[in-house]
Amino acid sequence: MGLFARDDEAAGPVPVEAGTRREARMFERERQGERPGDTGAASAFIGKGSRITGKIVFEGPARIEGEVEGEIDAHGPLVIGEGAVVGAKISGTSIVVHGRVTGDLVARERVEIRAPSQVLGNVTTPSLVVHEGAVFEGRCSMGKGHGERPEARKRSDDAAPPRAAGPAPAS
Numbered sequence: 001m002g003l004f005a006r007d008d009e010a011a012g013p014v015p016v017e018a019g020t021r022r023e024a025r026m027f028e029r030e031r032q033g034e035r036p037g038d039t040g041a042a043s044a045f046i047g048k049g050s051r052i053t054g055k056i057v058f059e060g061p062a063r064i065e066g067e068v069e070g071e072i073d074a075h076g077p078l079v080i081g082e083g084a085v086v087g088a089k090i091s092g093t094s095i096v097v098h099g100r101v102t103g104d105l106v107a108r109e110r111v112e113i114r115a116p117s118q119v120l121g122n123v124t125t126p127s128l129v130v131h132e133g134a135v136f137e138g139r140c141s142m143g144k145g146h147g148e149r150p151e152a153r154k155r156s157d158d159a160a161p162p163r164a165a166g167p168a169p170a171s
Helices: 028-032 150-159
Strands: 044-046 051-058 062-064 067-074 078-080 085-097 100-102 105-113 118-120 128-130 135-137
Touching (some): 044 051, 062 067
Parallel strands (some): 062 078, 067 085, 078 085, 085 100, 118 135
16 A cells, blocks of 8 residues: 555455454545534545644645644645644645644635644634634634735736726716
């Protein structure tokens, strides 16, 4: 099995004899406890016990369970797991937080902060959900166009026709 392969699902169920303990498969506990909005089929995974410093770019669904410090750019759904500790500026399509995040979050579609998470930083997104039991300390900016990358917003502003300066013409 490769590092990111999921061929355990293709193999089918493992027979269990009566009275014997069954060995848990990797990710099984998480699959059983999946909630809507989670990326169960993450194409990238940073596991518990991993520590990464620097800039990370995810091209598809991703999940973080370890420690990350720096900058995260996710071009798909991103889940920050319950045991994760992230000190980074995060941008992505949709971000679901279960762990601890210190830094700003920018999402093009949605940010969801679930219990028992703790987010200490500013959030910019068109849609924000904060569940009971979660902690969010920071500012939130929402509305149409929020969550876009600044360079995308600048390009759309450049496309708009220039407005004339001075008073409006009389009709």
